[in-house]
Amino acid sequence: MSEMAPLTQEELELARQYDLSSKIIPFLDRHLIYPLIESLDLIYDEKIINQLSYDLLKETNMVKFVKDKYQTLNPGKEFPPELLEKEKFVSSELIRLDSETKNTLNILSRREVQDNLKQDKNYNKEYLEKNFQITEEKINELYEFGQFQYNRGDYVMASDLLNNFKVLSTNNDLNISATWGRLASEIIRLDWDNALQELGKLRDLVDSRSFSDPLTQLHHRTWIIHWSLFPFFNTLNGLDQLCDLFFSSSYLSTIQAACPWILRYLVAAVISTSLKNHQSNVFQKRLKDLIKVVSQEQYEYNDPLTMFLKSLYLEFDFVEAQNNLKKIEVLVKTDFFLNNIAEKCLENSRYLISEVYCRVHSKIDLLQLSESLNLSKEQGEKWIANLIKETKLDAKINESEGTIIMNHQVNSVYQQVIEKTKGLSFRSNQILMSTLQKQEN
Amino acid sequence: MSRFFASTLSDSDLSSDEELLSSSEEEELLSSEEEENQKELSSDEEGKQEESEEDESDIFGSESEEEESSSDDEGPRRGPSYFLKKSFAKSDDEESESEDETRKVVKSAKDKLLDEMKNNSDAIELSKKKNSWVQISSELEKLTKNLSKAQQQNLGSGLKLFIKVIAGLEDAIAENSGSNKKKMDALNSKAFNTIKQRVKKHIKEFQKNVDLYRQDPEAFEKEDEQAENDLDGTALNDATVNKSSQKTTKLSEQSEGVFQTLRTVIESRGKKNVDINEQVASLEMLLSVVVDPFELISIYLMLIPIRFDLFSNAAYMSVETWNSVFQDISALFKILEENSNTYRVLENAVPTDDIEIQPESNKDGIKEILGSIPSLVERLDDELTKSLQVIDPHTTEYVERLKDEGKIYDLIVRCQLYCELIIPKEEYKGVAGEQLARVVLRRVEHIYYKPVQLIILAEKTTWAKLQGRESKIYPKINDLNLKGNYSDGLLDSLCSILYTQSNSIFRKKAMLCHIYYYAFNDKFYRARDMFLMSHLQSTIHTSDPQLQVLFNRALVQLGLCAFRSGLINDSQQLLQEIATSQRSKELLGQGTQRYQQQQSLVDKQRLLPFHMHINLELLECCFLTASLLIEVPTFAKTNDLNSTKQHTYSSAKSFKRALEYFDRQFFQGPPENAKEHIMHAAKALQKGDWIKASELINSIKIWDLFSKSDELKIMLKSKLQVEGLRTYLFTFKNFYEKLSIDKLANVFQTSEQKVNSVVSKMIFEEEINAALDQKTNSIIFIQGVEVSKLQELALQLADRAGQLAERNERIAAGGHQGSSQSNQQQSNSNNSNNNNNNQQSNQHNSYGVKLAPVTGALDSTPGKISGGALNGFDKRQRKNQSRK
Structure with missing residues (x-):
């Protein structure tokens, strides 16, 4: 990111135009917004960013951090009195909560206690109450302390406290809040494995709990969608998991109903995962679904990524697709999440264009293709050669004419029939097996 | 005339019947006496004089009656005497008939009706003598029908006539029910029994009149006269x-x-x-x-419902009474508004023990009177609708009547303001808020089907009359907020009140009206999303018919909106069920089928007044055009043998059938109506002549009904270009090896770019077997091997086998616990085209309004509207879970 050349004015405007921060921020926690805002320094003035992060965090208990920010914003000025007051308040609270929970934590960390704890929460509760006088109140103090620590910016502590709380508490609502808190802590700590675990728990909670109010469920889902962007775009297998999650029916419809801008990340994820499994049915199906959703939502949300998909697969307008590709280049550089997969995304988009191009044409002008891929002629030739090598395309480059000749094979009828009936017996057997199994049960 | 008539009557009077005798005698008597009277009175005061005299009927009843029957020279007055003569002196039949004929020339509609009634009664008398009950039965039926007509036209004498017949019949029945009955044959006795019952019913209905008649036939006649005057509104x-x-x-x-x-x-x-x-x-x-406001309010609260009672039996209220009720309600509003700090009329007020006791003031010093202003306004609105349902929409009478809509709208807004005044804002969701909701719903129902300009106009005139008032729900119209979307905001805020109601009917109706409004005003996506989010389609078939009709209307409007927006596929899907239905009229509440002779009153009331109708021809035209754009290329594609994908669209059938029918005709004249235009266009398009097709389509006059018809035509033209190109390629690809894009662009008058993208799409989706050549800028058709019949069948068989396997998988997954994973995936794929599915299910549900039960199930609560898109998915999940 650092070695990147500064953006031109044009690119800057483009990036600003498609900047999603303002849309995403309402769905995130204060602490999660911070990295997002920090990343905006590419597009916006540094001073604005500082001011923003100051405004953002002054409500939290991270007094020291806020102080620093204040100084960079107003060098030489006195701290406002409310900030100093807050500092006092925070330290006193910290002492109070710490002393209150100390006893509980000590008991919990004892070996014999841990040995005696079981899966059954009610049993645990009784056990603790009988032997150590740890009442529900005491347990809730853990939650309070955890929340306080989180607000203070001590995410490790917060995560641990909340985890303890979760094990012991029987209060459903607080449990959910605690899970959210833990997820946030893990995200900020960049502990993706734990974050994914928490995310999974949240998903189960949100999906399984029959919410009395569908609206709350919708909100919870939108939060999950937004928060999950952090771990998914930062882990190895994340994009696949992201696709799985976002394409599941309830989440897809949540995206369509409440936050269509997430389509950008979905498109990016699908494109980025395309190369390694582009032949697989999964990808084809995802692509198909994606195109459908994008075309359905285009009245509500458009950005270069969705337009790229649209121009390529709905309108077959290669010029337009190429224009969008250029825009995508800027976009992936400036977007907080897409930054991580920028190269992959671009590479795969090029590949998708050429794939469609090759399928439609039988004779392709090399120069034009290179142009549409945003590459020079030399690069294009090399790129095509690589492509042919990698994907075993039935194509030849005619250098002297400057063309690529595609060999379209007509599938013979026999082949078609074989293709269609290939998996049938296997599939039927599977059904049979499962039916038999069911009978046994 | 009646004078003349009366004299002939008395001359020829042979009857020994007392009644007749007395009346004719009196008439004679009067002719001298009354003339003096008449001189004193100026002619226009006559009616009033009559009435005032009648008020003191005890004193000189007979005179006043005489005066009336003679002073009024019009047809109705002639009624009683003529009737008497007819019914009791049959020997004069012929003479009177000849008179009838001479009179015919000057007969008004009222006269005609009366004559008819008289004929009926004559026939009844005649058959009574013959003891032919079958005939009486049929005549009585006619008479009853005429009576209801007469009541609408305020013909008191009609009623009088009827009462007499009924009374006569009752006597006859009493006579016959004993010994004579045995003599009757089966048919006759059956008729006798029906008549007996009917007469009983009528007597019950008009008990008072019959009693009066029995006590004193003369006084009875007078009574009627008075009633008539009252009805005329001159009272x-x-x-x-x-x-x-x-x-x-x-x-x-x-x-x-x-x-x-x-x-x-x-x-x-x-x-x-x-x-x-x-x-x-x-x-x-x-x-x-x-003058005391409490007394005034009490009186009005009593008077207005009584006025409504007057017409409880008639099809609709007469205009005069309607107007007087309107004035009463307006006056009541005036009193209430003036005294809003002391008296309020509330539905949930505590009733007092005695009406004269003023209710105790509450803590704000306000006395709450029990009553319901909204229901009065509602009732008046209903009466207007009823009359609009009955009046022929192509007459000026209808237009005149329609003008009263402005009045009732004023009243509704006024009522809404009053409700806002008396109901605190926090109560809107509660029980008390229901009054307000009812009024607001009325208001919504009055505006949802109108174009924006009309709504704004109505708002302007209404608010001009309500100067100095302000609504809490939505600000009144002024120049400031007119710049924005005033009507959108108005409907939004009105509907949002209704959405908070606990009664689901309000919510559903508001939702559908809201959808209709947005669809009508070209906001397709908004309307569609609301439609999908409301999840009405899952419960609508259990709703009451009126709601179903509204649902269908919203659906159709959405389809038309899609058509205008160029979303041809959506439009075709949405319109299909209704447009291809034989009963589209019925489904939209715009009329019943002809074969349904016996339509109940309820059925009739369900119909919408004409000004709210959706143009069915336009609907059909849009649907056919959409079908044309979709089906013609599809036909071209499937006609080709090389194509292995044999699509059998069920939706195509109706269009295909129409096209085949068109083909079969020996003589195809130039197109006359919209449908023929479209058929001709389809033929032209099949030949690849898109210019002719587009000319034909665009020459359809009905497009002008859309406000932006020019844009629509341009849109249609460009669509035809593309579809024409596709059809051309499908049809003629076998004859080409190479086809230059240049040429295609020329023929279809479009850019190469466009041709390129259309062709690319076809190639990519394997609709045609071809490839593009960039060097020569042309399409190369790859001549595939000809597929033999056997091979084609083999392919189809393979397809079917695949489908079968898929279905098996689905069944297996559905019933099995371990396979919830695959189940999930299944529903993934189902839901990815969720919108489409939903739209299809829309249609499913719109299908057959009549099939759904008419009553009951109204209390079924639909998914919460506020729940957004989640609702349905919850349901789906629950379904999945229950399946597990």
Whole structure:
């Protein structure tokens, strides 16, 4: 990111135009917004960013951090009195909560206690109450302390406290809040494995709990969608998991109903995962679904990524697709999440264009293709050669004419029939097996 | 005429019947006496004079009656005497008939009706003598029908005639029911029994009149005259001068008198033999003397419902009465608004023990009176709708009547303001808020089907009349907020009130009206999303028919909106069910099928007044055009043998059938109506002649009904270009090896770019076997091997086998616990095209309004509207879970 050349004015405007921060921020926690805002320094003035992060965090208990920010914003000025007051308040609270929970934590960390704890929460509760006088109140103090620590910016502590709380508490609502808190802590700590675990728990909670109010469920889902962007775009297998999650029916419809801008990340994820499994049915199906959703939502949300998909697969307008590709280049550089997969995304988009191009044409002008891929002629030739090598395309480059000749094979009828009936017996057997199994049960 | 008639009557009077004798004698008597009277009275005061005299009927009843029957030279007056003659002196049949003929020339509609009734009664008398009950039965039926017509036209004499017939019949029945009955044959006795029952029913209905008639036929006649006058609306004002002047003194001395009267009215209300008209008159009279607001409010709250009672049997209220009720309600509003700090009328007020006791003031010093203003307004609105349903929409009468809509709209807005005043804002969601919701719903129902300009106009005139008032729900119209989307905001805020109601009917209706409005005003996506989010389609078939009709209307409007927006596929899907249905009229509440002779009153009331109708021809035209754009290329594709994908669209059938029918005709003339235009266009398009097709389509006049018809035509033209190109390629690809894009662009008058993208799409989706050559800028058709019949069948078989396997998998997954994973995936794929599915299910549900039960199930609560898109998915999940 650092070695990147500064953006031109044009690119800057483009990036600003498609900047999603303002849309995403309402769905995130204060602490999660911070990295997002920090990343905006590419597009916006540094001073604005500082001011923003100051405004953002002054409500939290991270007094020291806020102080620093204040100084960079107003060098030489006195701290406002409310900030100093807050500092006092925070330290006193910290002492109070710490002393209150100390006893509980000590008991919990004892070996014999841990040995005696079981899966059954009610049993645990009784056990603790009988032997150590740890009442529900005491347990809730853990939650309070955890929340306080989180607000203070001590995410490790917060995560641990909340985890303890979760094990012991029987209060459903607080449990959910605690899970959210833990997820946030893990995200900020960049502990993706734990974050994914928490995310999974949240998903189960949100999906399984029959919410009395569908609206709350919708909100919870939108939060999950937004928060999950952090771990998914930062882990190895994340994009696949992201696709799985976002394409599941309830989440897809949540995206369509409440936050269509997430389509950008979905498109990016699908494109980025395309190369390694582009032949697989999964990808084809995802692509198909994606195109459908994008075309359905285009009245509500458009950005270069969705337009790229649209121009390529709905309108077959290669010029337009190429224009969008250029825009995508800027976009992936400036977007907080897409930054991580920028190269992959671009590479795969090029590949998708050429794939469609090759399928439609039988004779392709090399120069034009290179142009549409945003590459020079030399690069294009090399790129095509690589492509042919990698994907075993039935194509030849005619250098002297400057063309690529595609060999379209007509599938013979026999082949078609074989293709269609290939998996049938296997599939039927599977059904049979499962039916038999069911009978046994 | 009646004078002349009366004299002939008395001349030729042979009957020994007392009644006749007396009346004819009296008439003669009067002819001299009355003439003096007449001189004193100026002709226009006649009616009033009559009435005032009638008020003191006890004193000189007979004279007044005579005066009336002779002074009024019109047809109706002639009624009784003629009737008497006919029914009791049959020997004069011929003579009277000849008179009938001579009179015919000048007969008004009223006369005609009366004559008809008279004929009926004659026939009944005749058959009574013959003891032919079958005939009586049919005549009686006609007579009853005519009676209801007469009541609408305020023909009191019609009723009088009827009562006499009924009374006569009752006698005859009593006579016959004993010994004679045995003599009758089966048919006759059956008819006899029906008549017996019917007469019983009628007598019950008109118990009072029949009793009066039996007591004293003369007085009865007079009674009717009075009723008639009241109905004519002339009973107001000076009519009661005599009486009221007497009473005024009395009343002013003693305001107790007001409640005395009210109490008698209350006691008699709902009882059978009560003269409503008399009550109305006395209440009106009270109004003119009373000044105390509490008394006034009490009187109005009594008077208005009684006025409605007058027409409980008729098809609709007469215009005069409607207007007087309108004035009453307006006056009531005025009083209430003036005294809003002391008196309020509330539905949930505590009833007092006695009407004269003023309710105790609550802590704000406001006295709450029990009553319901909204229901009065609602009732008046209903009466207007009823009359609009009956009046022929192509007459000026309809237009005249429609103007009253402005009045009722004013009243509704006024009522809404009053409700806002008396109901605190936090109560809107509660029980008290329901009153407000009802009024708001009425308001929504009055505007949802109108274009924006019309709504704004109506708002302007209404608010001009309500100067200085302000609504809490939505600000009144002014120049400031006019710049924005005033009507959108108006509907949004009105509907949002309704959405908070606990009663699902309000929510559903508001939702559908809201959808209709947005669809009508070209906001397709908004309307569609609301439609999908409301999840009405899952419950609509259990709703009551009116709601279903509204649902269908919204659906159709959405389809038309999609068509205007160029979303041809959506439009075709949405319109299909209704447009191809034989009963589209019925489904949209715009009429019933012809074969349904016996339509109940309820069925009729369900119909919408004409000005709310959706143009069915336009609907059909849009649907056919959409079908044309979709089906013609599809036909071209499937006709080709090389294509292995044999699509059998069920949706194509209706269009295909129409096209085949068109083909079969020997002589195809130039297109005349919209449908023929479209068929000709389809033929042209099949030949690849897109220019002709587009000319034909664009020459359809009905497009002008859309406000932006020019844009629509341009849109249609560009669509035809593309579809024409596709059809051309499908049809002629076998004859080409190479086809230059240049040429295609020329032929279809479009850019190469466009041709390129269309062709690319076809290639990519394997619709045609071809590839592009960039060097020569042309399409190369790859001539595939000809597929033999056997091979084609083999392919189809393979397809079917695949489908079968898929279905098996689905069944296996559905019933099995371990396979919830695959189940999930299954539903993934189902839901990814969720919108489409939903739209299809829309249609499913719109199918067959009649099939759904008409009553019950109204209390079924739909998914919460506020729940957004989640709702349905919850349901789906629950379904999945329950399956597990």
